[in-house]
Amino acid sequence: MRRFICHFPSLRIAKIATTDFDAIIIGSGFGGSMTAHTLVNAGKRVLMLERGQWVERGEHNWGPLGSIDLTPHYSKEIPYQVLEGGNSPVMGAYTCVGGPSVFYGTVSMRFREADFEPTPEITQDSGAEWPFKYKDLNPYYDSAERILGIAGDGTEDPTEPGRSSPYPHALGKLSCTSAMIQTAARGLGLKPFRMPLAINFDSANGRSACQACPTCDTFACAIQAKNDLATRVLPDLIELGLQVRPETIATRLVVNGGNRVNEVVCFDKHKNAQVKFTAKTVILSAGSLASPHLLLASGLQEFNPGGQTVGRYLTRHCNAIAFGVFRKEPDPKREFHKQLGIHDFYFGHDSISNPAGKLGSMQQLQTPPVALVESQVPWPVNKLIGKAVPHLTGLLVMAEDQPRYDNRVAANFSQVDKLGLPQLQVTHRYTERDYAARAALLSKAKMILKQAGALLSYVHKIKTFSHAVGTVRMGRDANTSALDEYCQFRGLQNLFVVDGSFMPTSGGLNPSLTISANALRVGEHLVQNGFV
Secondary structure: OOOOOOOOHHHOOOOOOOOEEEEEEEOOOHHHHHHHHHHHHOOOOEEEEOOOEOOOOOHHHHOOOOEHHHOOOEEEEEEEEEEEOOOOOEEEEEOEOOHHHHOOOOEOOOOOHHHHOOOHHHHOOOOOOOOOOHHHHHHHHHHHHHHHOOEOOOOOOOOOOOOOOOOOEOOOOOOHHHHHHHHHHHHOOOOOEEOOEOEOOOHHHOOOOOOOOOOOOOEOOOOOOEOOHHHHOHHHHHHOOOEEEOOEEEEEEEOOOOOOOOEEEEEEOOOOEEEEEEEEEEEEOOOOOHHHHHHHHOOHHHHOOOHHHOOOOOEOOEEEEEEEEOOOOOOOOOOOOOOEEEOOOOOOOOOOOOOOOOOEEEEEEOOOOHHHHHHHOOOOHHHHHHHHHHHEEEEEEEEOOOOOOOOEEEEEEEEEOOOOOEEEEEEOOOOHHHHHHHHHHHHHHHHHHHHOOOOEEEEEEOOOOOOOEOOOOEOOOOOOOOEOOOOEEOOOOOEEEOOHHHOOOOOOOOOHHHHHHHHHHHHHHHHHOOOO
């Protein structure tokens, strides 16, 4: 029986008792929430500022308008002008308490050991480097998996990195669609494996268990069985004293002489007025597009010896979906089946000569709900397409892209919005190697779908910035990286950046768990070294 839970209405509007905090965290996504987890549990006074609202939970989350781009949480209030590389000239941002975790597909994988030692075919002359190794992040991966309640196996992935503890929870039942893909991949000599997922499969713990519905990826969970930050992490932190202030947009970080951020200036949408906050330390986690935007809008790159890199080296994976068209419906039960990964080609393969070296990952993808597709296509064509959708199932390919200086987020001060923010401009262009890596993975994905019985296949290329990272990157060289090894913004003593923008390279995997683990690592550093 489906059970609906109203999301903690008494906690929604946190009352601000003071304007002076140990830490202000801008953004409630993985970086912000996981840093808050460490600080709040250490007894620190923390204010979290979030541009968006809490996401209401109920039956509407399962409807055709529940996919994130169709909800009010996809906002063009502060629009992104995409000069090159997007799916439209103007794009919006995902804004809600819990950030993208509320709508993500829950895949939670560690970067591989070699991802922290990127090869020249990926980095080229970009100067990208990780200032720590996998072994340094390993214990924080353990903690992140425990906090987020990750369910996994870890026995069949040929690239699974070394672990110091097993996954905290077991996975649910394999769907019939996944079993079909698994059999096909094995028939080609590949090693498909069960992907680790941030989903609650166990009703014995007092929380709603996953019902294996088909509306998970890009949908908020109606029954809160998805372990997103808004349901799994933030409520407990609020009980411990975290103050969350939704619909509060940070517009400036002010430095009044010296080398410290003295003030965070915001626009309060409830009061329709400007508000200001102060704290010992400011932690920026607004996302890999919004964080550099705020830094540039505030002119803080001028304090940083690596300031010319702020907004630069934007990476986002070179993604596409290979859909197979089947005679019979591959998902007759209409159940969750984003369950399998294939990493046989992650570091390259003997059968692939172009490009040589590292490629990326392949993941099973949920077939989109018919009602969602029909809602996006005009009548009467929508009904024809709607009849075809149940005959599809797909594989997402995620090629690691090369960091390029010219791929960037910029601030155009000749166009200023009503909040005083300069126009955010995004420019991104893939390299020939990026395209070649994606094409190589797509060819293998089509082979698997054909082996599974697909009559034909077609490719949908992804042009969103959902995996955007790298725009305020860390590194050892102060002249080529804006952040040090603990994500401190060079030149300012009390500013740290913990969202995906810290990442020098994108790896070939979903970034959420690596962002989470690093945020725990940075939070520990802040507490132990007196920054909060």
